[in-house]
Amino acid sequence: MASPPADSVFAHVAAAPEDPILGVTVAYNKDPSPLKLNLGVGAYRTEEGKPLLLNVVRKAEQQILNDGSYNKEYLPTAEFNKLSAKLIFGADSPAIQENRVTTVQGLSGTGSLRVGGEFLARHYHQRTIYLPQPTWGNHPKVFTLAGLSVKNYRYYAPATRGLDFQGLLEDLGSAPSGSIVLLHACAHNPTGVDPTPAQWEQIRQLIRSKALLPFFDSAYQGFASGSLDADAQSVRMFVADGGELLIAQSYAQNMGLYAERVGALSIVCKSADVASRVESQLKLVIRLMYSNPPTHGASIVAAILKDRELYNEWTVELKAMADRITSMRQQLFDALQARGTPGDWSHIIKQIGMFTFTGLNPGQVSFMTKEYHIYMTSDGRISMAGLSTETVPHLADAIHAAVTQVV
Numbered sequence: 255m256a257s258p259p260a261d262s263v264f265a266h267v268a269a270a271p272e273d274p275i276l277g278v279t280v281a282y283n284k285d286p287s288p289l290k291l292n293l294g295v296g297a298y299r300t301e302e303g304k305p306l307l308l309n310v311v312r313k314a315e316q317q318i319l320n321d322g323s324y325n326k327e328y329l330p331t332a333e334f335n336k337l338s339a340k341l342i343f344g345a346d347s348p349a350i351q352e353n354r355v356t357t358v359q360g361l362s363g364t365g366s367l368r369v370g371g372e373f374l375a376r377h378y379h380q381r382t383i384y385l386p387q388p389t390w391g392n393h394p395k396v397f398t399l400a401g402l403s404v405k406n407y408r409y410y411a412p413a414t415r416g417l418d419f420q421g422l423l424e425d426l427g428s429a430p431s432g433s434i435v436l437l438h439a440c441a442h443n444p445t446g447v448d449p450t451p452a453q454w455e456q457i458r459q460l461i462r463s464k465a466l467l468p469f470f471d472s473a474y475q476g477f478a479s480g481s482l483d484a485d486a487q488s489v490r491m492f493v494a495d496g497g498e499l500l501i502a503q504s505y506a507q508n509m510g511l512y513a514e515r516v517g518a519l520s521i522v523c524k525s526a527d528v529a530s531r532v533e534s535q536l537k538l539v540i541r542l543m544y545s546n547p548p549t550h551g552a553s554i555v556a557a558i559l560k561d562r563e564l565y566n567e568w569t570v571e572l573k574a575m576a577d578r579i580t581s582m583r584q585q586l587f588d589a590l591q592a593r594g595t596p597g598d599w600s601h602i603i604k605q606i607g608m609f610t611f612t613g614l615n616p617g618q619v620s621f622m623t624k625e626y627h628i629y630m631t632s633d634g635r636i637s638m639a640g641l642s643t644e645t646v647p648h649l650a651d652a653i654h655a656a657v658t659q660v661v
């Protein structure tokens with residue numbers, strides 16, 4: 255028998271860089287310090303720092319297991335799709351009533367964005383997508399791989415740690431007609447900065463007047479304000495004008511179904527006829543990528559959304575998560591005030607959702623990791639959901655030291 259060649263045929267493969275978000279957890283896991291704190295990845299934690307399995311999810315799973323007719327056949331997702339559309343667009347949405355919405359199940363937010371991107375690259379006349387600057391690190395890579403070309407529009411103003419509204423209007427105003435525009439439906443990641451309702455209305459008018467195509471990413475419905483309806487307002491504004499749009503929904507955060515990879519992609523069209531042809535093409539994209547979506551997570555979501563009691567219980571648990579995050583914001587702000595930490599930290603309580611974009615620079619971030627074992631992304635984003643009353647003082651000490659000792 256011939257001996258195998260000495261060198262691997264893959265010997266030339268270079269190691270990929272760590273993911274800027276998930277790599278933070280890899281580094282955190284290697285740190286033996288008992289003080290270590292992971293504020294990198296946006297994943298909800300309890301006051302005890304533990305992942306949370308929602309009670310309502312536990313109940314829904316039990317119900318599914320007790321249902322003798324449950325099986326692992328290829329998934330008939332019609333029910334899940336309808337319920338997901340209703341959740342984001344509202345039960346009385348005219349677009350749903352007129353059958354102008356097509357919804358397909360996606361692999362959480364990322365998979366839904368990817369399917370939407372591929373569909374646009376194949377069937378839409380414009381290949382350029384405008385992303386807010388900054389945006390979630392996965393966005394540019396997902397859309398580039400899907401075949402779109404990525405550009406940015408101004409979004410965040412470092413000086414105010416708020417919205418660069420003028421810059422946003424200028425950049426979208428000069429985008430070529432038909433360009434795709436990625437919008438975070440609520441709780442912008444990474445900045446925690448959302449437009450006000452009046453600003454959303456101006457953005458809507460601009461987008462429609464220039465015939466730009468909105469593509470919403472809704473990863474935090476219910477997490478920003480604690481209300482599912484309030485967090486869907488931006489999207490509903492765009493549906494109400496009768497225009498077209500795409501939206502990717504994720505149940506990772508609001509149902510804590512991170513690893514189940516359950517989400518949805520909806521496209522609102524002008525007519526039922528167009529919607530049904532669009533749907534056939536979406537199914538084709540999916541068939542060639544992963545054939546069928548997984549069933550378990552979608553069954554849990556559908557069980558919760560269709561049952562009034564479970565739904566109500568979910569809204570209570572969701573509100574409790576949102577409230578805990580808001581309370582962390584206040585506690586961190588108070589702790590920095592108490593320490594007399596130089597600078598204006600009011601953005602911690604003004605920003606919304608899971609993340610605070612602290613304004614700390616990469617040097618200060620690495621100082622906090624090295625000296626205080628606090629892990630966060632190098633852009634200074636911290637996941638408020640990873641904090642607790644017990645760990646706030648440690649973080650406040652670290653921030654205080656960083657801003658007073660590192661330029």
Ligand code: LMR
Nearest residue numbers: 275294295296297390443
């Ligand atoms: C995050 O931004 O931390 C989350 O969306 C999780 C992820 O996959 O990046």
